[in-house]
Amino acid sequence: MFFNLFHQYAHVSGSLKNVLSRQIHYITKPIPLLSVHHVLQPLFSDTSNMTKTGACQLLSKKEGQVLEVTIEERMLQLNVYGSYDTETAVFEILRNFKGDLLAIDYDHKRFGWIKPVKERKFV
Missing domain, CATH: 1.20.5 (Single alpha-helices involved in coiled-coils or other helix-helix interfaces)
Structure with missing residues (x-):
C-alpha cells in the first residue's frame, strides 16, 4: 500500500x-532537518551543503564507496555505492534516532519500517 x-x-x-x-x-x-543532520554528520567528511529548495545534502567518498544523503522536509533520500556496511551504518543511526521512518528501495521494489513495531503477545 x-x-x-x-x-x-x-x-x-x-x-x-x-x-x-x-x-x-x-x-x-516533517523531518527535523537539523537534528538528522547533526546525528548523521560524523559519517560525512567531504561535504555538507544546503540546496536552493532548503534540502540538506551530505556527501562522503571513501575507499571506492560513495554515500549521499539528501534531507528534505518530508523525505530522506539515501544513495549508496559500494558495500552494504555504509548503508547499514546510516540505517542504524536513523533507527536509534527516529525509528518511525519508512525505507523504500524503488530499484528492488522493497520497503519496510526502519524500526518495526514489535508484536505484543497477550496471554
Missing part, C-alpha cells in the same frame, strides 16, 4: 501527482 503510493508519485505527472502529493503530505510528518 505505502510502496505503491510513493512509487506512483515518483513516476507520474500532472493532476495525479498533485493528488498523490497531498495524500503523502497527509500521512507523513
